[in-house]
Amino acid sequence: MGSTSTPCAGQTALFYSLDWDDQQAAKEVCAGCLLRPRCLQRALEVGGFDRWADGIQGGFDPEERGFYRRLYGTDVQRVRELPARFRTRPPASRSGAA
Ligand code: SF4
Numbered sequence: 001m002g003s004t005s006t007p008c009a010g011q012t013a014l015f016y017s018l019d020w021d022d023q024q025a026a027k028e029v030c031a032g033c034l035l036r037p038r039c040l041q042r043a044l045e046v047g048g049f050d051r052w053a054d055g056i057q058g059g060f061d062p063e064e065r066g067f068y069r070r071l072y073g074t075d076v077q078r079v080r081e082l083p084a085r086f087r088t089r090p091p092a093s094r095s096g097a098a
Contacts, residue, residue, distance in 0.1 A: 007033045008056075016055035023061055030059035037076050040065075044074040 007029050008015050015026045030036055040058025048054040049066040058076075060068060072078040 006035060006039075015057075016052070018051065023056060026056040027059050027061075030056065033059075037079075040079070041074060041076045044069050044076070 008026070011026070011029070014022050014029075017023060017026070030039075033039070036059055040060065043054075043057035043060075043065055047069075049062040051062050054062045054065075057065070068079075068082070072081075
């Protein structure tokens, strides 16, 4: 997203970063955003699960949105049912890091 009325406005570098710490910081911004349900709904409906192109939307990175959509479709009301480990797990690209 990114209009002037959203907390993510003007934070493109943070929301589209490939750095894990940046991604977590962006998710923290989303966690306090009143538009999150609508934003996540749109992101799930539109799709776009490419890490570079789509960034953090609705509090999830593209990989997480793909996983969420496979589990629950576009029903954002089920976001609280996600296992805690899903919400906190590091991205796959870091799992093999030394
Ligand atoms: S949920 Fe996140 S990406 Fe969506 S509008 Fe809010 S801050 Fe921006």
